Structures are given as structure tokens and as C-alpha cells.
Amino acid sequence: xxxxxxxxxxxxxxxxxxxxxxxAAEGKLWWSHIQFLADDxxxxxxxGSEGYRQAVTYVTTQFERAGLKxxxxxxYQQPIKFDxxxxxxxxxxxxxxxxxAVEPLALGxxxxxxxxxxxxxxxxxxxxxxxxxxxxxxxxxxxLADLDLKGKIAVYxxxxxxxxxxxxxxxxxxxxxxxxxAFKRAGAIGIATIPGGRGPNTAAGQTPPxxxxxxxxADAAAAGRGGRGNGGGGGGRGGAPQPSIALADKxxxxxxxxxxxxxxxxxxxxxxxxGSGHTFDEIQKLANANEPLPTxxxxxxxxxxxxxxxxxxxxxxxxxxxxxTDRKLKNEYVVMSAHLDHLGTxxxxxxxxxxxxxxxxxxxxxxxLEIARLMKATGVKPKRSIIxxxxxxxxxxxxxxxxxxxxxxxxxxxxxxxxxLDMFLPLYALKVIEVQGLAESSxxxxxxxxxxxxxxxxxxxxxxxxxxxxxxxxxxxxRRGVPALAFKFGYEPGSPEEKTRKDWVKNIYHKPSDDLNxxxxxxxxxxFDRIILSLLQRVADAPQRPEWNKDSFFRRFAEKAE
Numbered sequence: 001x002x003x004x005x006x007x008x009x010x011x012x013x014x015x016x017x018x019x020x021x022x023x024a025a026e027g028k029l030w031w032s033h034i035q036f037l038a039d040d041x042x043x044x045x046x047x048g049s050e051g052y053r054q055a056v057t058y059v060t061t062q063f064e065r066a067g068l069k070x071x072x073x074x075x076y077q078q079p080i081k082f083d084x085x086x087x088x089x090x091x092x093x094x095x096x097x098x099x100x101a102v103e104p105l106a107l108g109x110x111x112x113x114x115x116x117x118x119x120x121x122x123x124x125x126x127x128x129x130x131x132x133x134x135x136x137x138x139x140x141x142x143x144l145a146d147l148d149l150k151g152k153i154a155v156y157x158x159x160x161x162x163x164x165x166x167x168x169x170x171x172x173x174x175x176x177x178x179x180x181x182a183f184k185r186a187g188a189i190g191i192a193t194i195p196g197g198r199g200p201n202t203a204a205g206q207t208p209p210x211x212x213x214x215x216x217x218a219d220a221a222a223a224g225r226g227g228r229g230n231g232g233g234g235g236g237r238g239g240a241p242q243p244s245i246a247l248a249d250k251x252x253x254x255x256x257x258x259x260x261x262x263x264x265x266x267x268x269x270x271x272x273x274x275g276s277g278h279t280f281d282e283i284q285k286l287a288n289a290n291e292p293l294p295t296x297x298x299x300x301x302x303x304x305x306x307x308x309x310x311x312x313x314x315x316x317x318x319x320x321x322x323x324x325t326d327r328k329l330k331n332e333y334v335v336m337s338a339h340l341d342h343l344g345t346x347x348x349x350x351x352x353x354x355x356x357x358x359x360x361x362x363x364x365x366x367x368x369l370e371i372a373r374l375m376k377a378t379g380v381k382p383k384r385s386i387i388x389x390x391x392x393x394x395x396x397x398x399x400x401x402x403x404x405x406x407x408x409x410x411x412x413x414x415x416x417x418x419x420x421l422d423m424f425l426p427l428y429a430l431k432v433i434e435v436q437g438l439a440e441s442s443x444x445x446x447x448x449x450x451x452x453x454x455x456x457x458x459x460x461x462x463x464x465x466x467x468x469x470x471x472x473x474x475x476x477x478x479r480r481g482v483p484a485l486a487f488k489f490g491y492e493p494g495s496p497e498e499k500t501r502k503d504w505v506k507n508i509y510h511k512p513s514d515d516l517n518x519x520x521x522x523x524x525x526x527x528f529d530r531i532i533l534s535l536l537q538r539v540a541d542a543p544q545r546p547e548w549n550k551d552s553f554f555r556r557f558a559e560k561a562e
Contacts, residue, residue, distance in 0.1 A: 046344025117258025
């Protein structure tokens, strides 16, 4: 195990809600879970791997010790079947066909094929540049207006744009699922992304996430999710094409109909635009300035040959129940979730090829385990039942949470809230909590109260352009109509804390350095856990179930579910 560096608050015993709490001691217990889950022995907890299975066993044991009850037919585990897809590069190819001449696109240096979607073994189709590829009915914005996409490939810049829309509205329609749905309605049979734009998910130094608006790999662009993981092997790892996985349940596959899925590099984009009257430099300059982009047909056709090997894969969510005590409310459920998987192994960085995922998201799992332990230790008796949920395949497109939300181990209509912990980043003292979704539902009130009880301020998302409210497992519940919250350690603009967090995103996010050898304020993490514990209690004991605010964009999902 690598050397561990800890930053511990001075003064072990402090008071929270009138009860003496030893944050230093509780922080050590929290860190001990991360020490196991992010150890090199688990090799990055890739979905379905031996390391992931060890993590499942560990979480199951901790749930048992916390007195949680199993919820499924398989005990604490909810097995999920996946279709693992591997592109065979030696037997796959891309080429431009113009006036009978065939010009190959070099895989890797000019373009990349993805194993996602319903790739056709062979396809040849025209291409249309569709700008940012955005369709947002609420603000009457439509990049596809008056374009003929039937039987064609939509080529687009997947970040940025001049759209004037509320952050959450734009975030939703920026997701891979919504973009592809719009392309598919217009008759497209495939997608290709080109670089450019400084919009959501493309902060300096940050690897664009899977399926979100700034997806920068073919697997990413095709993931069809609003999330922030890296399907097909993980961002920043490079090298050969990585396997991707999809839920075997076809009803939950959101990339159906994608016969071609590719990402084009600068070199490839210059070839694509040749003869169109536009250049890649022109498009990139406009996109970097978030200016409107022209839309136009590209010259010739794209010929794609894709050979994909399929194999079965299985991985489990882990589910534990703390039963409620109220005769009526115990049949309603508050979900406390975090994702257990990470990126596995990949290209070495400074000699290290293990993507340990200490903060992303062993930290969230550690908090789920600690909060369950604290509920047992303090004798908490919630009126509603609380589900503790460790989900798989978040990094592959929020697949584990999507499966659970579609096939919950309790009646779906009785799930009243999701409190999700993903990479909340306890890198400094906790003065303010950033709450994603704060203004969207009645959950804003109890989280404010829980934080205020220990003198911690609450703030809204400080980087709304990053689309983070739709970039983790809470969005699987939101799309089913369930109010949800997600969290980060907050900061004041221009503060040292802001620099610390942004430096972490630039230098450590989705890299091997997200390991046990990074500075972490464990006592601050323990204080955060206590606030989340208080939040859970307040939501579980409230007379009324949480509701979306009347002006929330996400209210539509609840209305649709009714």
C-alpha cells in the first residue's frame, strides 16, 4: 500500500447538535474504508473485475455489521447482466468516399470508432455537420431545423454553444441520451464528434466525461447518458480502444440505432470539411467563443466497417435496508447512494497504471458505510425506511443506478428521495457545502437545516456549466421522478479552496494519482458525514414526502411517472 498522507483537524472533540462528536476518530474510520477500496490490490475496481468483486464482498460485510437487512432475492446483492463489447481494430476501418476515390481515415490519429451502439458490420452514408447538435424546445433552439438527416451521420461539436437556457435545462438536453434521441427522430443512423468548444465538462485539464456534453471519445459520445464517468475504459487513459459495456436489458439501452459511432481528431476533421466551403479552424474558433455554428452537408460519404466481439459480463449493486419505524411511513424509502466501481487499469502515468479511484468514488462509498454504522451506533430509528445502495458501472454510463431505478427491490413509486455521494472532495476544512439540486425540490430545506446546525453554510452549484447535476447516479432517479441531491465541498470564489479543488480536477481526476497518497482532510469528511446523517433523518422523519418545486425543470419527470 502506498504511503498515506492525512490532514487531521486540531482538536478531536467538537459538538454537533448537542452531542459530542470526535471527528478525528470518525474520520479515521471513514478513511479505513478507502484504504481497502482504493488499495492497489483491487486494481481500480473495474466493473465485473476480481477487484470489483472484492469490493462487493467488503461492502456486503459492512452492511451486515451495520445491521442492515438484505433486500433482494440474492441477499444484499442485485446481480446485473451486461453485454461487453470489444472493437477489433485490425478488422475495422473508416474511409471517406468522394467521386469514387477512397481515402482512409487512420484509426487513432484521425478518428476513433466506438464499440457502443448497434454498430453495423458495414455501412456507407452521407454526413451532415449539425453545429452543436442541440435541440431545446423550451427556448426554441434547434440546430437540426431544416436539415435532412434521414439515413445520414450527424457530425457535431459536443461542447459549448450560444444557447441561452437555464443551466439544468441545457444540461438535460446536452446529455448523450437526449442528443441521440433528437438525431434519431430526425432520421440519423450514426454520430461523429469533432473537437472544439469550451462548454460543459471541458474545464481546463479535465477529461471530458462519458456521454455528457463535452464527451471527447467515441465511447463517451455514444454513451447516451447525462453522467460523468468514462465508459469503454475511462478518460485520460489513452492507448488501444477499451471495451465498453451496455446493460443486457435492451429496454434500458439508450444508444439503439447508432450504426456508426466515432470521434474525429483535428487531422480527421480537416479531411471531413474538405470541399465543404468551411474549415476546421473556422469551426473551432466559433465554438471556442460559443458563437453560432453553420450547418451544412459534408462532401462524399463515410464508409465504416466495424467488427465487435461480444461477451457476457456480470456485476452487482449492493443493497441494504434500515427499516422504518412508522406504521405508514415505513413503506416509503429514502435512498442513500454512491458508486462502487472505478476505471480499473490503463496507460501508465509516471509509472503507475492503476486508477485507484480513492475520491472517485471510494470516498462516497466510505461515507455510505460510515453513515450506516453511525445510525446503528446512535440508535437512530427513522420513520421512513432508508436504502443504502452501492451501485456498479457508473463509470460506464450510470448503468447500475439506471438498472436499480428501473428494477428497484422495493416498489418504485415508494422511493421518495435519493441522496447521492460522488467525489465530494474533502480536500480542506468544511466551511460550506455545495448542493447540486438545492433549488429544485423541497429537499433544499432539510439540507440547509442540517448544515446550519453545525455552523456550515450551503451554496448552489458554483460551476453550473459543468452539468454535474446530471452527471452521476442521482440522475437515474431524477429521470424516474424522484427528487435528489448531490454534493461537493464548497468554496468562496477566488479562495485558496477554489484553487485546491480546481487543481485536483485538473491534475488528479480520472488519473492514477487519485490514490491513497494524496492530502485529504479526514476530520472534515467525518463532519460532512454527520451532516448527511442529519439530512437523512430529517427527510425520513418529515410528515410529507419530498416534492419537486413548481418551477423546477425536473418536475416534468415526476408528472410523467404519475
